[in-house]
Amino acid sequence: MRGFDSEEQADAAGQVPEGAILGQRLRELRKRRRMTLAQLADGAGLSIGYLSQIERDLAEPSINALISVAQALGVTVQWFFAGEKQPVPPEENGYVIRAANRQRISYQGGTVDELLTPKLSMALEMIRSVFPPGGEAQDAYSHEGDEVGLILSGQLDLWVGSRSFHLKAGDSFSFASAEPHRYRNPGPGETVVIWAISPPTY
Numbered sequence: 001m002r003g004f005d006s007e008e009q010a011d012a013a014g015q016v017p018e019g020a021i022l023g024q025r026l027r028e029l030r031k032r033r034r035m036t037l038a039q040l041a042d043g044a045g046l047s048i049g050y051l052s053q054i055e056r057d058l059a060e061p062s063i064n065a066l067i068s069v070a071q072a073l074g075v076t077v078q079w080f081f082a083g084e085k086q087p088v089p090p091e092e093n094g095y096v097i098r099a100a101n102r103q104r105i106s107y108q109g110g111t112v113d114e115l116l117t118p119k120l121s122m123a124l125e126m127i128r129s130v131f132p133p134g135g136e137a138q139d140a141y142s143h144e145g146d147e148v149g150l151i152l153s154g155q156l157d158l159w160v161g162s163r164s165f166h167l168k169a170g171d172s173f174s175f176a177s178a179e180p181h182r183y184r185n186p187g188p189g190e191t192v193v194i195w196a197i198s199p200p201t202y
Helices: 007-012 022-032 037-044 048-055 063-073
Strands: 103-106 112-115 125-131 146-153 155-160 163-168 172-176 181-184 191-198
Touching (some): 022 048, 022 063, 037 048, 048 063, 155 191
Antiparallel strands (some): 125 191, 146 172, 146 191, 155 181
8 A cells, every 4th residue: 555655745635623633743753753654554553544644633543543553653642642731830730730731632433531640750640531432442452551440430341351341330440451451331321431550551
């Protein structure tokens, strides 16, 4: 498959929506790594066309796709969280994240992750995930570390290795992130989950 020969050709194929940022951050990092679209697509196991659409913010990545891209670029998914920051009092910087200042990622299918950790250099990261009905990670994935979670509202089907669990609001869980895992919201309403991952390899 043949990709775009230049960044200008990629830009000409579509307009970037106002406020879009994930694609821009992805393209800037790819350029710094001196990788072509084709090289990154090959390393992440994605098609050049799909990756190009993500870079131009014409498509939101699936959870699995962004994890594959991050691994191919040598970063964690945390690197792609972004948002418009409000002014932060000096005494709160690195200690407090106000709700309006949460950085986020929107995925294909409507799932949204919000980063709750004030410092990116910490050995722990916390994420708030909102899954719409049917929202899921279709393919199992794995990474280093350990993670725990708490279902704040809704329901979550969780698969870890050969095990499967149906969880409801108030239930919590933990597992080694190296075990292949995936999840799905089977309910009629949205599901909200708080995750803690150490070290921050997601």
